Amino acid sequence: MKYLIGCLNTAERYKFLLQQLVSRDFKTKYKRSVLGVLWSFLNPLLTMIVQYIVFSTIFKSDIPNFAVYLLIGIVFFNFFSEATNMGLMSIVGNSSLITKVYIPKYIFPVSRVLSSAINLLLSVIPLFLVVLITGVRITPAFLLLPFSLVCTVIFCIGMSFILSASMVYFRDMQFLWGVINMLWMYATPIFYPESILPQNLMILFKMNPMYHFIRFSRAIILNGASPELKAYLLCLIAAFVPLLIGIAVFKKSQNGFVLHI
Numbered sequence: 001m002k003y004l005i006g007c008l009n010t011a012e013r014y015k016f017l018l019q020q021l022v023s024r025d026f027k028t029k030y031k032r033s034v035l036g037v038l039w040s041f042l043n044p045l046l047t048m049i050v051q052y053i054v055f056s057t058i059f060k061s062d063i064p065n066f067a068v069y070l071l072i073g074i075v076f077f078n079f080f081s082e083a084t085n086m087g088l089m090s091i092v093g094n095s096s097l098i099t100k101v102y103i104p105k106y107i108f109p110v111s112r113v114l115s116s117a118i119n120l121l122l123s124v125i126p127l128f129l130v131v132l133i134t135g136v137r138i139t140p141a142f143l144l145l146p147f148s149l150v151c152t153v154i155f156c157i158g159m160s161f162i163l164s165a166s167m168v169y170f171r172d173m174q175f176l177w178g179v180i181n182m183l184w185m186y187a188t189p190i191f192y193p194e195s196i197l198p199q200n201l202m203i204l205f206k207m208n209p210m211y212h213f214i215r216f217s218r219a220i221i222l223n224g225a226s227p228e229l230k231a232y233l234l235c236l237i238a239a240f241v242p243l244l245i246g247i248a249v250f251k252k253s254q255n256g257f258v259l260h261i
Contacts, residue, residue: 021111022118047074063193065222071130072221073190075123076148076214080156081181083116087160088167088177095261105254106247109160117153124149131221139224147232148216151239155209158239161246165253168260188214209238 063069090108097103124145131138166173188210189197197205205211212234219227 021107022115047078065134065136067130067134068127068136068222069218070191071127072217073188073214075120075127076152076217077185077188077190077210078123079116079120079152080159080210081185082119083113083153083156084159084163084177084181086112086116087156088163088174090160091164091168091257092171092261098261099258105257106161106250109164109250110157113153113156113160116156120149120153136222137224141220141223141225144220144226145217148213148220148235151216151235152210152213154239155213155242158241158243158246161250162242165250165257168257169253184208184210190214206234209242212238 087109090112091098091105094108098105098108163173163177187205187208189205194215212231216227216231216235219225219231
């Protein structure tokens with residue numbers, strides 16, 4: 001906890017640098033792209049359209065408001081996938097800076113996740129457009145959406161600490177993470193209902209942080225009501241436990257980064 005407070009104090013001191021790194025990472029993503037930032041809107045919509053056609057016609061999904069149900073899952077998991085993939089390369093990709101000047105190393109994974117968080121906020125816009133088009137009732141519960149968004153960002157920062165440190169010492173992590181990420185997607189109820197999950201395996205599915213963030217968001221958008229108090233607690237645990245583990249792993253391994261990058 002002391003290290004976390006120290007990180008927050010250092011982040012305040014290096015706030016300008018963090019802002020510049022976030023801006024650089026965000027602009028680099030769309031460099032030489034014709035549509036540019038518009039892809040933040042189009043990507044979740046196009047993914048939803050393809051999966052909606054597949055699962056609502058070919059596999060006959062009978063989930064109520066399936067388009068919104070599906071898009072919520074896509075928005076959250078796309079962010080998780082993008083943020084962790086960018087976080088994975090954050091230390092190795094900034095080796096020239098790390099070896100030449102002193103900069104707190106944890107700033108790099110944090111900046112990558114925060115730049116991805118900009119895309120997350122932009123992708124919420126088409127989500128609300130689909131909500132309006134499909135006639136889902138907008139209620140005051142929608143004001144709770146930032147809670148699940150922030151929890152997801154915190155979780156991804158923790159994961160990026162672990163992945164970026166692992167990548168320095170084990171370069172095959174970039175290929176291994178691609179497989180794990182795909183398995184993680186299928187283990188998360190994005191395009192299928194929770195009801196098909198085997199009851200005897202539910203404990204395993206509930207250990208998936210993305211399950212809780214997506215479930216929370218679907219409750220406030222589709223049900224128009226605040227989830228039970230337990231859902232808030234589970235989201236906080238799913239966000240902060242990986243963050244604390246990530247901080248511990250990163251702190252222990254960061255002194256050897258210069259020797260391996």
